[in-house]
Amino acid sequence: MDFQIKYITPDIKLSTYDDKLFKTETVFEFHMLVWFISGETKIIQADKSYIFKAGDIFLIPRNHLATIINYPKDGLPHKAVVMHLTKERLKDFYSNIEIETKNIRKETQIYSFEKNPLLESCMASLIPYFDLQDSFPENIADLKINEAVSILRVIDKNIDSVLADFEEPGKIDLANFMEKNYMFNMPLERFGYLTGRSLSTFNRDFRRIFLTTPQRWLTYKRLELAFYHLTEKNKKPSDVFMEVGFEDLSHFSYAFKKQYGFAPSLVE
Template identity: 40%
Template sequence: MESLQIIQHNILYSCSYQKEQSSEQFLPEHSLGITLSGEAEYFTNEGSYLVKPGTIGLMRRNQLVKKYKKPSITGEPFKMIGVFLDQKTLRQYAAENAIGEQQPYQGNSVIQLTGNPVIKGFFDSLIPYECHPEKLSDKLCKLKTWEAIELLLQIDPSFKNFLFDFKEPHKIDLENFMNLNYLYNVPIGTFAKLTGRSLSTFKRDFFKIFEATPEKWVQRKRLQMAHYLITQKKKRPTDVYLEVGFENLSHFSFAFKKYYGFAPSEAGN
């Protein structure tokens, strides 16, 4: 068995037996999670975060995240439980609890809650459902999500601004954003959303700045970074292709050879 994911409404149980696994994703909703076993390193624009068994974290929506998962040295798989605090549920909670419009959130996008006994107890209550996910009805998932919201607000009232800022990303500096985020392997539409633009406006603004389509520019930047990592940092192509945003080694090798005229395996010689 390599990996198993169970998603019941907005509650996720994830288990990976692979020796190493990397992935990257766009988080459209806030996520509260705990690591049960194994280790992983998360990378965001704010820095990197090493998670071990017992690590609890709250991650803000609308951000890009890279994850490198590893099993423990004792052979245990990487296991975690996550609860997505979706916008619909948060809006319902805000309405029923008279929580007004919040100012744009300006704090950290990743908040550590490791060691908090209340949140740990909350996740302990979810562990039995891993083997019986069918027991997590829609009504029960809603109750558990509301419980998580209530506990976070009790821990720190300032979480109100984190959770209930419903504003979407505003139009930001596209050039600076792309130079910081081109290594994330996500759809162009996600880049558009995070810069506060429709897809058509994003493509139009992008061409004005870079004089290239987003697809061509992103691939060129990734290949240039790969070339640097192989020739200057002496990394192997097998260690580089995921790091620079390619999904598989064969596609990376083909694109690299087409752009540079030689295979990535020859670049470090």
């Protein structure tokens, strides 16, 4: 695996990946603004999936589960410039801006900004700084991030509903959340956080609702989804295991055979 990250500040980075693919399942603590230079990324959320290619710019909102699969493409590495739009920076940005609080709402979608010259120019202007030998001045980093946020507000009038939402996840319906998000291979602590619960409360509520442990239920549901993809969608095991929450093909095959009595490669 050849995966490299260069930071010019803790909130601005250039990532480069040369191997066949890189997969992660995560929930970000801050919004991620991404500009693709080369390569391809597939992002899978509970109710939708996205494919992003070279030249695309998109925003991943914070506190939403996603499976992210990065690929090199056309002989070029997976390469992207990423800005972290942290809650602290955004609070400072919005401190002197009046917005309609009634318009603030929870958003789960990923925002795509197709071929916008203002935003592309802003992100591209960062490239020369990654070769600097000296440290990148923090005040310039502030200006660059504020520039990006200002452009987002110009090209998407509804973006304040995402960027100006500073609330933490509250206690929500556990059964509904888990039924929508079981395919994400997250630590139980993160599932608890996103449903507004401590780990102990999450485990207690989970057992009361589902009458089993989280680990057993998650494995069963992921294999059930895999069976559907194999039988109804005619997908291959190698195309399925990552999308349903398994880390490697051998573990997936072992668990599948244990649950169904035959290997996933034998599904017709």
